[in-house]
Amino acid sequence: MAATALVFVAACGGNNGNNAGSTASSSSNAGASASASTDSDSGKPVTIRLAWWGGDTRHEYTKKVVDMYEAQHKNVTIEVEYANYDDYWKKIAPQAAAGELPDIIQIDTSYYSQYAGKKQLADLTPFFGKEIDVSNISDNALKAGEYGSGNYGMNLGVNSLGFQYVPETLNKAGIDSIPDNWTWDDYVNMAAKAKQAGIYIDDGFRPEIFFAYYLRTKGATLYNADGNGLGYDDDSLFVDYFGRIADVTKSGAAPSADVKAQIKGVEDGFTVKGQQIGVWQWSNQYDALQKAVNKPMEIAPMVGPDMEKGLYLKPSMFFSIAESSKVKSEAAKFINFWVNDVEANKLILGERGVPVSSTVQEAIKPLLSPAQQQVFDYVSWSEQHSSPMDPVDPVGSAEIIDKLKTLSEQLEYNQISVEDAAKSFRADATSILSKNK
Missing domain, CATH: 3.40.190.10 (Periplasmic binding protein-like II)
Structure with missing residues (x-):
């Protein structure tokens, strides 16, 4: 994992790894067609559905990142769906069964193989080096998403x-x-x-x-x-x-x-x-x-x-693209924005784990609070006193x-x-x- 660790702002959730937060919500952008053009640069309307779990802090900054992306891509509309940890999976399961998963879904390591194993997630390998810039991301960080012969999730950060x-x-x-x-x-x-x-x-x-x-x-x-x-x-x-x-x-x-x-x-x-x-x-x-x-x-x-x-x-979680998505390329571009854009990460501040981009790590380090610096020190220490994950x-x-x-x-x-x-x-x-x- 990245040698220069960075830090995190709010909880993945409740105590001992449970992810608590507010109840499910969604954006008001429900009118656009999810099957619109797959080329955001063409200027044609594109709609991406994005789903995650978490608490209120995560919900608020994630929506701000979405707003930032939409402001830079005027033809892109991102519909957001979020919930606390337990409610999230209760909602995702029937969507998966019906072939109606959101285009981008936040995946926990505990559920990763379940969805990847059922071929409900798209292989991201074709997007690496193209829609998703991986030049500042370590091989170890990328390999965290490997399952079988593919890579079905972008590692959003590491924790200890x-x-x-x-x-x-x-x-x-x-x-x-x-x-x-x-x-x-x-x-x-x-x-x-x-x-x-x-x-x-x-x-x-x-x-x-x-x-x-x-x-x-x-x-x-x-x-x-x-x-x-x-x-x-x-x-x-x-x-x-x-x-x-x-x-x-x-x-x-x-x-x-x-x-x-x-x-x-x-x-x-x-x-x-x-x-x-x-x-x-x-x-x-x-x-x-x-x-x-x-x-x-x-x-x-x-x-x-x-x-x-x-x-x-440990990878904190992944962003995965649904195999059923009609806008895979556009979804990959948003994931690229999430992991590589410095201004976006000034809002995220590593709340989902140590940023995987070394450029982002260096850029947000001066913005960290004393408590976050404690986490920086602990994760750095952990890196020197740990073994490869299972x-x-x-x-x-x-x-x-x-x-x-x-x-x-x-x-x-x-x-x-x-x-x-x-x-x-x-x-x-x-x-x-x-x-x-």
């Missing part, structure tokens, strides 16, 4: 995992500092101290993200290289990870699922209220959290041992994510033993992934 915390709250829990090389034992001991002080240590770990990280530290992966089975054979790894996390929650050192369900947004979180030390999440979510906390914050590295084997730089999640990963979420909640409430959960997960995951053979 870490523990984003408030030192003042940490000290109230009787903990002086978090060491760079802290271990799971350190984490459990800190959780116990926080509980004694009446403070949560965190609000949990998004199962598929952090279990995958834990497996990497053990030399294993969540999925095998072919995407047709799990990447680990020893269920004691599942037992060790989820057993520990469930014990911390059951002890009261972290809020249970029903308590977390009452949190409606970043501002409503326990970290903001001073009742929790911090949050485990992606680096591009730090700035929004810090603004809500409105106190000095820090970013601690992931838990070890062997943290460097587990940590990786292949994109295989088809069926969305079902597996739901399974992990359900099992982790059942473990919190003693509805299942961790050993039985490990067996249940393996059986279900094997059944789901075997369909990819």
Whole structure:
């Protein structure tokens, strides 16, 4: 990934990687025909449908970028469709089934192979070096979108995992500092101290993200290289990870699922209220959290041992073009504008992850706030203390994510033993992934 990392303004979404935001909306430009001329330079009307998920901050600046593009391309109309994370996928699924996907769709890595595997996304390779300028984008950044024999998504940026915390709250829990090389034992001991002080240590770990990280530290992966089975054979790894996390929650050192369900947004979180030390999440979510906390914050590295084997730089998300689109070339030109235009990126400011264009990175660096500079430093540090990421999640990963979420909640409430959960997960995951053979 790019050696000169840049930073991010607002959250991809809610805590632990969940993408929260306002409900679905659309633009008022619904009258133009999506099947209009595919040549924006010809002056003939062109309509592009653009869809994304996110929160209010993302919605507002994205619409400003759209306005900027339309101002420069008078014959182009861009219809926008946006929602929070969960509602977005509920809307996209039936559109895909009907062959009516928006021309440009924001794709999460968890859903990427599902849509690419069903040939619902167009191969962007023919557009690279033509409609999409890739001269200032690293090969690693481009390769993040590779799936099978094609490349079905433009990487919009990279992020890194870490523990984003408030030192003042940490000290109230009787903990002086978090060491760079802290271990799971350190984490459990800190959780116990926080509980004694009446403070949560965190609000949990998004199962598929952090279990995958834990497996990497053990030399294993969540999925095998072919995407047709799990990447680990020893269920004691599942037992060790989820057993520990469930014990911390059951002890009261972290809020249970029903308590977390009452949190409606970043501002409503326990970290903001001073009742929790911090949050485990992606680096591009730090700035929004810090603004809500409105106190000095820090970013601690992931838990070890062997943290460097587990940590990786991850594509935040992709812009993909629907295979059903009648305006693929025009959609590619807008994606080019998004990733390469400096003025547009002065609005975006890396909110969707570290910009993939080195030119954009250099241009927006002076505009960053102190909190964003913290993210800059952390991502730069992560690049020097991480390993290559795993292949994109295989088809069926969305079902597996739901399974992990359900099992982790059942473990919190003693509805299942961790050993039985490990067996249940393996059986279900094997059944789901075997369909990819």
